[in-house]
Amino acid sequence: MEANQDQQRHLTTRQGHPVTNNQNMRTLGNRGPAVMENYQFLEKIAHFDRERVPERVVHARGAGAHGVFEAYGTVGNEPAASYTRAKLFQKKGKETPVFVRFSTVIHGGHSPETLRDPRGFAVKFYTEDGIWDLVGNNLKIFFIRDAIKFPDFIHSLKPDPITNRQDAGRAFDFFSNSPEVLHMITWVFSPWGIPANYRQMQGSGVNTYKWVNKAGQAVLVKYHWEPVQGIKNLTQAEANHIQATNINHATQDLYEAIATGNYPQWELLVQIMSDEEHPELDFDPLDDTKIWPADKFPWLPVGKMTLNRNPANYFAEVEQSAFGPGVLVDGLEFSDDKMLIGRTFSYSDTQRYRVGPNYLQLPINSPKNHVGTNQRDGAMTYKVDVPAGTNPHVNYEPSSLNGLVEAPETEVPYEPEYAAARIMRRSIDRTNDFGQAGERYRSFEEWERTELINNLVDGLKAATPFIQEKMVELFTQCDADYGKRIAEGLKNA
Numbered sequence: 001m002e003a004n005q006d007q008q009r010h011l012t013t014r015q016g017h018p019v020t021n022n023q024n025m026r027t028l029g030n031r032g033p034a035v036m037e038n039y040q041f042l043e044k045i046a047h048f049d050r051e052r053v054p055e056r057v058v059h060a061r062g063a064g065a066h067g068v069f070e071a072y073g074t075v076g077n078e079p080a081a082s083y084t085r086a087k088l089f090q091k092k093g094k095e096t097p098v099f100v101r102f103s104t105v106i107h108g109g110h111s112p113e114t115l116r117d118p119r120g121f122a123v124k125f126y127t128e129d130g131i132w133d134l135v136g137n138n139l140k141i142f143f144i145r146d147a148i149k150f151p152d153f154i155h156s157l158k159p160d161p162i163t164n165r166q167d168a169g170r171a172f173d174f175f176s177n178s179p180e181v182l183h184m185i186t187w188v189f190s191p192w193g194i195p196a197n198y199r200q201m202q203g204s205g206v207n208t209y210k211w212v213n214k215a216g217q218a219v220l221v222k223y224h225w226e227p228v229q230g231i232k233n234l235t236q237a238e239a240n241h242i243q244a245t246n247i248n249h250a251t252q253d254l255y256e257a258i259a260t261g262n263y264p265q266w267e268l269l270v271q272i273m274s275d276e277e278h279p280e281l282d283f284d285p286l287d288d289t290k291i292w293p294a295d296k297f298p299w300l301p302v303g304k305m306t307l308n309r310n311p312a313n314y315f316a317e318v319e320q321s322a323f324g325p326g327v328l329v330d331g332l333e334f335s336d337d338k339m340l341i342g343r344t345f346s347y348s349d350t351q352r353y354r355v356g357p358n359y360l361q362l363p364i365n366s367p368k369n370h371v372g373t374n375q376r377d378g379a380m381t382y383k384v385d386v387p388a389g390t391n392p393h394v395n396y397e398p399s400s401l402n403g404l405v406e407a408p409e410t411e412v413p414y415e416p417e418y419a420a421a422r423i424m425r426r427s428i429d430r431t432n433d434f435g436q437a438g439e440r441y442r443s444f445e446e447w448e449r450t451e452l453i454n455n456l457v458d459g460l461k462a463a464t465p466f467i468q469e470k471m472v473e474l475f476t477q478c479d480a481d482y483g484k485r486i487a488e489g490l491k492n493a
């Protein structure tokens with residue numbers, strides 16, 4: 001039943017009943033009381049009562065956009081195929097649709113976008129082999145290196161469970177007992193902790209992944225996004241100034257840039273290392289608190305991403321989008337990075353709760369290639385993955401009645417070997433918690449160092465004296481001048 005053009009504009013209920021009066025509920029007389037058999041009212045209010053889904057437990061505040069990734073077909077000067085068989089990278093000019101969600105980390109859904117925090121940079125590639133999610137941040141490293149610490153780390157930064165206020169004293173309590181955070185907090189308390197907007201910031205996969213070629217050989221790989229728009233950060237004073245009148249400036253900036261055809265672009269670059277422990281390095285290549293030095297492991301361009309379309313609906317596309325670091329396609333693999341493996345469980349687990357068990361049926365999350373599964377039912381089942389020509393009565397495998405069958409294996413399977421070892425709970429050997437933090441401190445310009453010291457002192461003021469002392473000790477191990485200036489700052493605070 002096609003509606004004519006006039007009818008198409010008419011309000012209806014979700015049952016398709018015309019709504020002829022959207023201003024008044026049904027009542028006994030025009031002064032009430034209201035009657036219960038008013039389906040239109042009940043449906044409208046009941047749906048409103050359920051408008052929210054739980055916000056993300058972290059990265060609740062975000063903005064998203066659609067776009068396209070174009071491959072160079074090469075990794076630096078070599079064919080991409082030398083390192084990876086992932087189809088999206090093989091041919092120069094090959095385009096893959098993407099959806100990107102940028103975010104802050106700690107604060108809630110409508111918090112100011114000027115707050116000091118890393119920024120999330122999550123990219124969903126709709127490849128011909130299914131979805132690849134590259135779920136990273138703007139900075140190249142992270143606070144901790146073992147996934148089991150993540151809930152504690154996040155609790156220390158979220159509001160106090162009694163006062164419901166964030167308390168830097170709690171954060172520095174955790175930091176002072178977790179020296180691996182020193183490198184990351186040196187970045188976050190510098191101007192790099194407040195990117196000017198989402199367009200003018202870098203991105204990084206942060207964790208170490210692998211690439212696998214046709215021969216089944218693997219290398220370790222790190223991903224980086226470099227903004228064509230350049231990088232811009234804010235001082236605390238600049239951020240305060242923006243926040244006084246606008247708490248949505250980054251969402252606004254992204255939306256307006258795309259709406260006016262000023263499409264933001266990022267080049268994707270990778271760093272490659274042979275798949276070994278590399279005892280010659282003073283850090284472990286699987287430690288996400290470390291940067292792989294660019295002079296030893298050059299950044300090699302592999303493609304470019306352009307964001308060129310705003311979401312048609314924020315909730316359907318941005319809020320319900322679901323990214324996961326475990327979502328890889330053939331030619332891309334996990335490394336043994338302990339954070340990465342822990343993250344792999346967490347994302348899809350939370351999404352089954354946050355969005356629902358059938359979250360992968362939503363258009364924003366579902367792959368654009370063929371999907372055939374025997375997964376059935378559950379809340380909000382929207383469709384059944386039965387490809388044309390297969391028997392819809394068969395929702396199991398194996399079967400001789402024309403059900404789904406296993407796909408043929410077309411590539412050499414990647415089967416990493418492990419030497420026999422004991423299972424244990426222990427930190428990695430090469431922790432080197434202070435080296436790169438000190439290097440970073442020394443490589444900042446003087447105005448950046450001053451910002452860093454002021455921002456850290458400002459936060460540390462809330463900590464108890466013995467935690468302040470512990471932090472000064474840790475900063476001193478990074479660099480004597482770093483520790484001295486924090487100690488002086490605290491004395492004068």
Ligand code: HEM
Pocket residue numbers: 055056057058059062101102103119120121122135136137142146147148150204205206207288321322323339342343346347350351354
């Ligand atoms: C073990 C450590 C970590 C755990 C357990 C963890 C867990 C989570 C969870 C539960 C979410 C919410 C997902 C959702 O509701 O859809 C999330 C979002 C996110 N995380 Fe992590 N995370 C960890 C570390 C990291 C690291 C190291 C990075 C950066 C590389 C990162 C980047 C992100 C981003 C960008 C999002 C937002 C994705 C989006 O836009 O929807 N996380 N994380």
